[in-house]
Amino acid sequence: MTPQDRDYLHAILKEKSGLVLVGEKDYLLQSRLMPVARRHGMESVSELVAKTRTPGNNGIINDITEAMTTNESFFFRDKTPFLHFTETMMPELLKDRSGTKKLRIWCAAASTGQEPYSLAICLKEMSERLAGWKIEIIGTDLSAEVIEKARSGLYSQFEVQRGLPIHMLTGYFSQAGDMWQIDSSIRAMVTYKEFNLLESFAGLGKFDIVFCRNVLIYFDQLTKAEVLDRVANQMNPNSYLVLGAAETVIGLSDKYNSVAEKRGLYEVKGAGAATVGGVDIAKPVFVPRSAVSGAA
Amino acid sequence: MKNCLVVDDSNVIRKVARRILEEMNFAIDEAADGQEALDKCRQGMPDVILLDWNMPVMDGMDFLIALRQEENGQAPKVIFCTTENDVGHIMKAMRSGANEYIMKPFDKEIFEAKFSEIGLI
Numbered sequence: 001m002t003p004q005d006r007d008y009l010h011a012i013l014k015e016k017s018g019l020v021l022v023g024e025k026d027y028l029l030q031s032r033l034m035p036v037a038r039r040h041g042m043e044s045v046s047e048l049v050a051k052t053r054t055p056g057n058n059g060i061i062n063d064i065t066e067a068m069t070t071n072e073s074f075f076f077r078d079k080t081p082f083l084h085f086t087e088t089m090m091p092e093l094l095k096d097r098s099g100t101k102k103l104r105i106w107c108a109a110a111s112t113g114q115e116p117y118s119l120a121i122c123l124k125e126m127s128e129r130l131a132g133w134k135i136e137i138i139g140t141d142l143s144a145e146v147i148e149k150a151r152s153g154l155y156s157q158f159e160v161q162r163g164l165p166i167h168m169l170t171g172y173f174s175q176a177g178d179m180w181q182i183d184s185s186i187r188a189m190v191t192y193k194e195f196n197l198l199e200s201f202a203g204l205g206k207f208d209i210v211f212c213r214n215v216l217i218y219f220d221q222l223t224k225a226e227v228l229d230r231v232a233n234q235m236n237p238n239s240y241l242v243l244g245a246a247e248t249v250i251g252l253s254d255k256y257n258s259v260a261e262k263r264g265l266y267e268v269k270g271a272g273a274a275t276v277g278g279v280d281i282a283k284p285v286f287v288p289r290s291a292v293s294g295a296a
Numbered sequence: 297m298k299n300c301l302v303v304d305d306s307n308v309i310r311k312v313a314r315r316i317l318e319e320m321n322f323a324i325d326e327a328a329d330g331q332e333a334l335d336k337c338r339q340g341m342p343d344v345i346l347l348d349w350n351m352p353v354m355d356g357m358d359f360l361i362a363l364r365q366e367e368n369g370q371a372p373k374v375i376f377c378t379t380e381n382d383v384g385h386i387m388k389a390m391r392s393g394a395n396e397y398i399m400k401p402f403d404k405e406i407f408e409a410k411f412s413e414i415g416l417i
Contacts, residue, residue: 170387
């Protein structure tokens with residue numbers, strides 16, 4: 001791969017998906033894009049790049065973007081966010097929304113479905129407290145291929161052994177040849193959509209919980225800030241945002257408050273607004289690192 | 297440092313498991329079948345047992361049943377680690393007192409996930 005190829009790939013990835021590669025990342029480009037090249041009957045990434053420069057090859061550009069933005073995902077990845085979900089967010093929201101008994105949850109980087117299905121399993125396990133409630137889980141991802149896999153609910157033996165306790169495997173999955181398929185009752189709890197975070201959120205509606213983990217890391221600072229602000233606009237008053245363990249809103253958006261001692265968990269107090277009645281309520285609560293032991 | 301007894305009739309599997317578990321900070325002992333494992337447990341119960349199913353002399357299921365009847369035999373966590381990957385085998389193992397279940401082939405990530413699932417790391 002030539003430096004020109006690399007610059008070209010960095011530019012189209014930024015343009016098409018907002019993905020910013022810091023440093024050269026040649027190994028990453030090479031390892032993710034070689035399979036794409038082979039799939040299109042080519043021998044090298046350079047050949048793939050040359051092909052995208054000719055007209056009428058948007059399909060290849062989409063394949064490149066997908067290959068570069070796809071993450072490997074685990075069930076109950078990092079565990080802590082799911083504890084926050086069942087022990088903090090859900091109890092609070094069940095109280096706060098008891099008038100409407102409606103909740104909408106958005107997994108903004110749903111990947112192959114492990115995160116939304118993990119949340120669906122959590123809800124299933126607390127179903128006796130949810131009688132009469134209508135809870136929607138929307139999973140979106142940039143990649144059509146991963147959304148299709150998410151919808152199928154089919155996972156390899158490796159995938160179901162990463163993060164999923166054995167009693168949940170036997171409780172919520174059945175064998176389908178070499179694969180394991182999550183039960184239709186769990187699948188029915190999640191709606192998947194192909195969606196680019198750089199596009200308008202207007203059609204998505206309002207949410208009470210947004211999981212947006214390990215996706216902002218691909219954006220530059222300006223794009224991160226802009227996405228976080230637009231996510232806040234999609235949130236009902238008194239809602240929660242969950243970021244990845246290594247991510248923060250601090251210095252990027254003033255629309256969220258850190259939840260004390262819950263690392264990666266943020267609240268939106270007003271309806272996506274930084275101020276209510278002229279009083280700034282969105283000052284981040286800084287929690288010293290020593291106070292967050294046990295988190296993450 | 298926690299002790300892990302690796303029970304498998306394959307020398308290769310025992311070596312691979314040992315390498316991963318030593319990286320995870322476990323002290324490793326090995327047994328090539330259920331009877332050898334039971335003898336070792338009678339001398340001192342490990343914290344966790346990684347247990348193959350199909351072995352000569354005494355298989356993993358017979359070992360598990362015998363172990364749980366021993367004095368202190370409830371103490372060790374038992375993780376099956378076997379090529380048996382159907383729901384029937386998994387359910388039988390869990391009913392018989394296993395704590396977790398790994399379907400071969402395994403890798404370090406699966407070991408870490410399963411060991412943390414039952415509070416060992």
